[in-house]
Amino acid sequence: MLLSEFAANAGLKYELSEIMRKKSLPHAIIIEGAEGTGKKTIADIIAQYCVCASDGQRPCGVCKSCIKAKEHIHPDIVYADGQQSKALSVDSTRAIRSSAYIVPNEAPMKVYILLNCDKMLAPAQNAFLKILEEPPKNVQFIMTVKSSASLLQTVRSRSRIFSLFPAEIDDAVDIVSKRFPERDISEIKDIAEVCDGNIGMTLQMLENGGQEAQKLAEEIFASILLPSEYPLLKSIQQLTSDRTFAASVLDFMTEIAAECVKASVGADVSSKTAAAVAERYSKNRIFAVSENIIYARKVLNTNVNLNLFCTWLCSVLRS
Ligand SMILES: [Zn+2]
Numbered sequence: 001m002l003l004s005e006f007a008a009n010a011g012l013k014y015e016l017s018e019i020m021r022k023k024s025l026p027h028a029i030i031i032e033g034a035e036g037t038g039k040k041t042i043a044d045i046i047a048q049y050c051v052c053a054s055d056g057q058r059p060c061g062v063c064k065s066c067i068k069a070k071e072h073i074h075p076d077i078v079y080a081d082g083q084q085s086k087a088l089s090v091d092s093t094r095a096i097r098s099s100a101y102i103v104p105n106e107a108p109m110k111v112y113i114l115l116n117c118d119k120m121l122a123p124a125q126n127a128f129l130k131i132l133e134e135p136p137k138n139v140q141f142i143m144t145v146k147s148s149a150s151l152l153q154t155v156r157s158r159s160r161i162f163s164l165f166p167a168e169i170d171d172a173v174d175i176v177s178k179r180f181p182e183r184d185i186s187e188i189k190d191i192a193e194v195c196d197g198n199i200g201m202t203l204q205m206l207e208n209g210g211q212e213a214q215k216l217a218e219e220i221f222a223s224i225l226l227p228s229e230y231p232l233l234k235s236i237q238q239l240t241s242d243r244t245f246a247a248s249v250l251d252f253m254t255e256i257a258a259e260c261v262k263a264s265v266g267a268d269v270s271s272k273t274a275a276a277v278a279e280r281y282s283k284n285r286i287f288a289v290s291e292n293i294i295y296a297r298k299v300l301n302t303n304v305n306l307n308l309f310c311t312w313l314c315s316v317l318r319s
Pocket residue numbers: 051052053054059060061062063064065066
C-alpha cells in the first residue's frame with residue numbers, strides 16, 4: 001500500500017510524506033494507535049520507503065526492493081513481534097542490537113520493525129535504549145504500540161511519535177465495502193458504527209461472522225433479563241464452537257455494555273436491549289456486568305477451555 005492509499009489520518013500522512021520528501025526520517029519512530037488502526041501498515045510503508053531502489057519518488061511500489069518488502073521477504077527488513085513469546089525479551093533485544101551494526105545485505109539501510117511493544121518489559125526497553133542513544137548508521141527503528149505511554153519516557157524522548165486514529169464511519173464503510181463487495185452496505189455500516197470507524201476491527205468482525213455475532217450478543221443480553229437461567233445458558237453455549245466467533249460476540253457485548261452504562265446514568269441510547277437492561281438493574285450491577293465482560297474478553301485471548309469459559313460467563317452475568 002502507498003501512503004496516499006491509507007485511510008483517514010490526513011495529518012499523519014502529510015507529515016510523513018513531507019519527512020520522506022525531505023529525506024529526514026528520524027532514526028526511531030513510534031507508531032501508536034488502537035488495535036486495527038493500521039500501525040503495521042504504516043510501519044510497512046516506511047520500511048518500503050527505506051529500502052526502495054527508485055531514484056524518483058520513494059517508495060515507488062514497483063522496484064524489486066519494494067516488491068520484496070511488500071511480500072515481507074526483504075532481507076534488510078527485520079520483524080520482531082511482542083505477541084510472540086520472548087520476541088522482545090532482553091536477550092532478543094540484545095540480539096537485535098548486535099545485528100543492527102552489521103551492514104545491510106542489499107538495501108541502503110536496515111529496518112527493524114518491533115511490533116506490539118506494549119508487551120516489551122522495562123528491562124528489554126532499557127536494553128533497546130542503549131542502541132537509541134548511539135544509533136548505528138543506516139538503521140531505521142519502527143516500534144508499534146497501542147499507547148506510547150506504555151514505553152519508558154527515555155525511549156519516547158529519543159523517538160518521533162506518530163498517532164493513528166480511526167476513520168470517519170462513511171470512510172470506513174467505503175474502504176471495507178471494497179474488500180467485501182458481496183456484503184450488504186447496511187450491515188457493514190452497522191458494524192463500522194459499533195467499531196467506531198476502526199477499519200481493522202470492522203474487517204475482523206465481518207470475517208468472524210458480523211451480523212450473526214451481533215445478533216447473538218443482543219440475544220445474550222436480552223437473556224440476562226429473563227427469570228430462567230436456561231435461555232442465557234443456551235445462548236452462551238453457542239460460543240463454544242469457535243474462538244474467533246466468540247471473540248467477535250464479546251466485542252459486540254462490550255459495546256452493548258457501554259451503552260447500558262450510558263443508559264444507567266440517564267443518557268439516550270439507540271440500543272433497546274441496553275435501555276431495558278438499564279431500567280431493570282442498578283447502576284452498580286451494570287458497572288459490574290460491564291467490567292466482567294471486558295475481563296471475559298481478555299480471558300478469551302488466553303488458552304482458556306471454551307466450555308469452562310461459557311459456564312463461568314453465564315454465572316457472572318447472572319450473579
Ligand atoms: Zn521501490
